[in-house]
Amino acid sequence: MKTNRGEIKQQKPSISQDFKHLEEIITQLSGEQEDLENSISLFKEGVAIVKRLKEQLKKVKLEIEEISEELELESSEKI
Numbered sequence: 001m002k003t004n005r006g007e008i009k010q011q012k013p014s015i016s017q018d019f020k021h022l023e024e025i026i027t028q029l030s031g032e033q034e035d036l037e038n039s040i041s042l043f044k045e046g047v048a049i050v051k052r053l054k055e056q057l058k059k060v061k062l063e064i065e066e067i068s069e070e071l072e073l074e075s076s077e078k079i
Helices: 015-028 037-079
Strands: none
Touching: 015 037
């Protein structure tokens, strides 16, 4: 995606993309092929993904709660 200045703006990965990438990292770390430096790098990347997922899921939870509250208000107004 390009901004007004012609700079390329990276999109955040979707929740499902992050979960898939995290699963791939876990698979790699579970193998015996990785050296220590690469394992540490993969671990750091996994931690960053977990933090991002935690924030994304928190936002989704709040959105669902807001929608649920709106539905409850609509239902109570009809009575």
